[in-house]
Amino acid sequence: MILAVSLISPAFMTATASDYKPSPEIIKSQEEFAKDRFGIFIHWGIYSMFAQGEWYLNYGPHADEYAKAAKGFYPVNFNASDWAKAIRGSGAKYICFTTRHHDGFSMFDTDQNDYNIVDGTPFGRDVLKELSEACRENDLSLHLYYSHLDWLREDYPRGRTGKTTGRQGGMENWETYSKFMDAQLTELLSNYGPVRAVWFDGWWDHDEDPEPFDWHLDEQYALVHSLQPACLVGNNHHQNPFPGEDIQIFERDVPGENTAGYSEQDISRLPLETCQTMNGMWGYKVEDTNYKSVPALVRYLVKTAGQGANLLLNIGPQPDGSLPEEALDRLRGIGEWMDVYGETIYGTTASPFGNKEWGTSTRKGNTLYIHIMDSEKADDILIPFEGLPGAKLKSAGLFDNNAKVKFSKEKEGYRLHVGDIPEDKIDHIVVLEFI
Ligand code: GLC
Numbered sequence: 001m002i003l004a005v006s007l008i009s010p011a012f013m014t015a016t017a018s019d020y021k022p023s024p025e026i027i028k029s030q031e032e033f034a035k036d037r038f039g040i041f042i043h044w045g046i047y048s049m050f051a052q053g054e055w056y057l058n059y060g061p062h063a064d065e066y067a068k069a070a071k072g073f074y075p076v077n078f079n080a081s082d083w084a085k086a087i088r089g090s091g092a093k094y095i096c097f098t099t100r101h102h103d104g105f106s107m108f109d110t111d112q113n114d115y116n117i118v119d120g121t122p123f124g125r126d127v128l129k130e131l132s133e134a135c136r137e138n139d140l141s142l143h144l145y146y147s148h149l150d151w152l153r154e155d156y157p158r159g160r161t162g163k164t165t166g167r168q169g170g171m172e173n174w175e176t177y178s179k180f181m182d183a184q185l186t187e188l189l190s191n192y193g194p195v196r197a198v199w200f201d202g203w204w205d206h207d208e209d210p211e212p213f214d215w216h217l218d219e220q221y222a223l224v225h226s227l228q229p230a231c232l233v234g235n236n237h238h239q240n241p242f243p244g245e246d247i248q249i250f251e252r253d254v255p256g257e258n259t260a261g262y263s264e265q266d267i268s269r270l271p272l273e274t275c276q277t278m279n280g281m282w283g284y285k286v287e288d289t290n291y292k293s294v295p296a297l298v299r300y301l302v303k304t305a306g307q308g309a310n311l312l313l314n315i316g317p318q319p320d321g322s323l324p325e326e327a328l329d330r331l332r333g334i335g336e337w338m339d340v341y342g343e344t345i346y347g348t349t350a351s352p353f354g355n356k357e358w359g360t361s362t363r364k365g366n367t368l369y370i371h372i373m374d375s376e377k378a379d380d381i382l383i384p385f386e387g388l389p390g391a392k393l394k395s396a397g398l399f400d401n402n403a404k405v406k407f408s409k410e411k412e413g414y415r416l417h418v419g420d421i422p423e424d425k426i427d428h429i430v431v432l433e434f435i
């Protein structure tokens with residue numbers, strides 16, 4: 001009898017999860033999410049004080065020593081409104097904030113333990129509360145990053161990371177750990193107004209287990225959806241999406257590429273998001289000043305949109321609570337570009353022919369925006385017929401001044417004769433209208 005139950009229940013769970021059908025509220029959120037095309041990721045925690053990135057605890061310190069940082073965490077320059085305004089100024093439409101990272105420290109007011117920004121630091125302010133209000137005031141949607149893994153808690157069933165943090169072992173207890181997570185998710189989805197997405201991370205901690213590890217995601221996703229029916233679920237597990245997920249996340253690569261090694265998964269039909277760093281690290285790292293330039297970041301955003309995905313671009317705020325000057329400079333630069341060219345990005349869908357050496361395209365209705373981002377490779381632009389937004393190309397003109405661009409019809413597609421492109425141009429945009 002007991003055997004029968006244990007055999008039946010996993011199959012039953014799978015059946016339940018695979019029946020997942022997004023609700024009308026979720027479908028609406030998915031549509032809004034996909035229109036946004038650009039968000040800002042924020043990795044901020046007590047790890048920022050060590051200025052070695054958010055994985056610092058994994059690389060040496062004992063968790064008790066590490067925890068002492070909390071007692072000195074007083075980010076005197078934190079101002080949620082300043083963050084939100086700078087982020088809004090970049091043209092981003094949402095913020096994804098790290099509520100609890102792998103180090104187990106909660107950056108919000110939680111009753112589940114004292115290791116959090118309100119009870120465990122002299123600062124004592126609920127930064128998430130302030131940020132959620134600033135988001136509402138600045139018309140930004142709020143997404144919450146939440147780590148599934150915990151390098152601190154004894155009841156977390158240990159995985160392949162966080163082995164040197166001083167956990168004793170032998171006290172692993174999925175029941176209490178999952179209760180803890182559920183209680184925190186309930187707080188996050190009850191106390192901060194509308195949350196448009198929960199962004200899970202850490203699944204991969206158990207990807208080398210001899211037996212597949214059961215994270216009970218279906219129950220957890222159901223909890224999220226029951227607490228906020230419009231809240232999207234995403235999980236940075238680098239696998240094909242699991243039932244119950246509403247967006248698909250790619251780490252450090254636009255969908256379809258795999259330069260970083262995290263993206264062997266297929267591209268699903270879910271709304272897509274690529275997360276990427278502005279420099280090299282997620283959390284603040286003092287040596288990491290290798291920021292990508294504004295043109296490089298804009299081109300990455302355009303390329304991501306060309307693949308039909310949002311870009312979630314990361315900033316690691318400093319220990320004092322301010323955003324690094326280099327990041328503010330990038331936000332301003334991207335914002336200036338988006339002010340002029342945003343309509344070729346927001347609300348668009350993927351390029352019918354993918355990304356090319358010279359650039360990509362984005363589509364809105366019967367319009368195709370041709371983004372030429374490498375002028376040296378742009379002498380010969382062929383737009384293949386397949387997937388074009390209309391039977392006939394009616395007109396081609398420059399986005400900047402409507403100047404006509406010549407084109408000819410060939411066997412495989414339309415050939416654009418773009419002429420000289422100014423070399424310093426970030427993105428030379430030709431607008432194609434189809435009928
Ligand atoms: C990886 C890293 C994690 C980071 C995340 C952001 O999962 O382990 O530290 O928060 O990527 O995409």
